[in-house]
Amino acid sequence: MTDIALHVFILLFFAAFFAGFVDSIAGGGGLITIPALLIAGIPPLHALGTNKLQGQFAAASSTIAYARKGHMDIKAQLPMALVAAAGGAIGAITAAYVPGTVLQIVMPFLLVAVAIYFALKPNLSDVDGHRRLTPIVFAATVVPVVGFYDGLFGPGTGSFYMLGFVTLSGYGMLKATAHTKLLNFGSNVGAFIVFIFSGAILWKLGCVMAVGSVLGAQVGSRLAMKNGARIIKPLLIVTCLAMAAKLLADPANPVRMWMGF
Structure with missing residues (x-):
């Protein structure tokens, strides 16, 4: 790739900060960074690889913040994190064979679907509920x-882990959010290792975004521990819909070209 302009670094730094903030509260940071990278003109495969570089720092930052406050047990989560890492590595290997246009086509619809789910899903709170899967079954299936x-793909991974913990493990949202962080870190690391060998990482850009994501994750995790689940739904809904609209507004998006406008 050619050199990236300074203003792109600055904009993606702030996108990563906001993504780290959102991800530390409810997951879904990739819903911000992946579209932002694509909008900035980064090729899809490089967007995925670079996002894994910055994303693992955000996940690690959130993990440490929640663990320090006693909201999760890192040692108890390690086996699940290793399973998540294996899944992430296999997914990243598969991504190398998926045409780049697929991500551009799928992303807007995925964003809208996640927004609709969060808007319509009832009873999302911080109160623990009924467990439907044992930890072993959860680790063998959902993780x-x-x-x-x-x-x-990546966007929304933290949200999906969190919702899995809420609906299947019976966790309240704050507890579920805390327990997703190490899993999210694991799947990020697994995928990141694969992307290193594929050469699909923009290192300078990824490091700049990593700084932003770590700072955002620290702010967001502290806010989440203070206020619980009250800010999660509106934040994700607005972000998802705004990014979907932005992607569909791109004249080069295949969906827009198919629709003839």
Whole structure:
């Protein structure tokens, strides 16, 4: 790729800050960074690889913040994190064989679908509910599937982990959010290792975004621990819909070209 302009670095730094903030509260930071990278003109595969570089720092930052306050047990989560890492690696290998246009086509609809889900899903609170899956079954089913998705596409991974914990493990939203962070870190690392060998990482840009995401994650995790789940739904809904609209507004988007406008 040619050199990236300074203003692109600055804009993506702030996009990563906001993504780290959102991801630390409810997951879904990739819903901001991946579209932002694509909008900035980064090729889809490089956008995925660069996002994994910055995303693992945000996840690690959030993990440490929640663990320090006693909202999660890192040692107890490690086996699940390793499963997530394996799923992320397999997903990243698969991503290398998926045409770049697929991401441009799928992303707007995925963003809208996530927004609709959050808008319509009832009873999202911080109160623990009924457990439907044991930890072992959860680790053998939900974790590798979401980890694979993280390596393949990525946006919304934290949200999907969180909702899995809420609906299947019976966790309240704050507890679920805290427990997703190490899993999200694991799937990010697994995918990141694969992207290193594929050469699909923009290192300078990824490091700049990593700084932004770490700062955002620290601010967001503290806010989440203070206020719980009250700010999650409107934040994700607005972000998802805004990014979907921006992607569809791109004249080069295949969906827009198919529709003839």
